Amino acid sequence: MDTIISTLYLLLPGAVANSMPIVVRPYFTSLAIPIDGRRVFRGKRIFGDHKTVRGYVFGILGAIIVVLGQAVLMRVEAFENISLLDYSEQPLLIGFLIGFGVLAGDSVKSFFKRQRGIAPGVSWKPWDQLDSVIGGVVALSFTHVLPWQVYVLIALLGFLLHIATRRIGYWIGVNKTQW
Numbered sequence: 001m002d003t004i005i006s007t008l009y010l011l012l013p014g015a016v017a018n019s020m021p022i023v024v025r026p027y028f029t030s031l032a033i034p035i036d037g038r039r040v041f042r043g044k045r046i047f048g049d050h051k052t053v054r055g056y057v058f059g060i061l062g063a064i065i066v067v068l069g070q071a072v073l074m075r076v077e078a079f080e081n082i083s084l085l086d087y088s089e090q091p092l093l094i095g096f097l098i099g100f101g102v103l104a105g106d107s108v109k110s111f112f113k114r115q116r117g118i119a120p121g122v123s124w125k126p127w128d129q130l131d132s133v134i135g136g137v138v139a140l141s142f143t144h145v146l147p148w149q150v151y152v153l154i155a156l157l158g159f160l161l162h163i164a165t166r167r168i169g170y171w172i173g174v175n176k177t178q179w
Helices: 002-024 053-073 079-080 089-118 129-139 147-172
Strands: none
Touching: 002 053, 002 079, 002 089, 002 129, 002 147, 053 079, 053 089, 089 129, 129 147
16 A cells, blocks of 8 residues: 555646646636647658647746655655655656656657547547656656556556546536546
8 A cells, every 4th residue: 555655646747747737727818828839740740739838837846846846845755655755865857757648658659649630639549648647757767766566557547547537627628528
């Protein structure tokens, strides 16, 4: 049970990073610039209009803020005990890596969806549920290696949490689909 709690705590900055593009969508419209510059590959958009500078900026910023909070909480024994990382060492780098990785993983998946002709918002299981956690883990692995059991839990919990948060977002009117 401790490993599950620790893994959920580790997933927190990535979950915030993944949610921030949706939260800030109505704001900062001058940053709603598609990261692919509207370029195409093989006749199809590279990422599409939903992957924006605004989403990356605020997603990464959200992850950094969460990791900075986790760094402060490292002073509390209970949080130190559940932490799989020492968040107080290089919190800006950890936050950046997790935030960027989560968003990059989502963008890579979007590239493949566009190439396959799958419209934005249409479910592509299991990739819609795993893209962000894979991207976050890959980016974080540049500085931290975790036990293999944690990677298995990250995939499982990330998959389940994605489904749960999508449904909650649908029920409260943030997401258009509940998949």
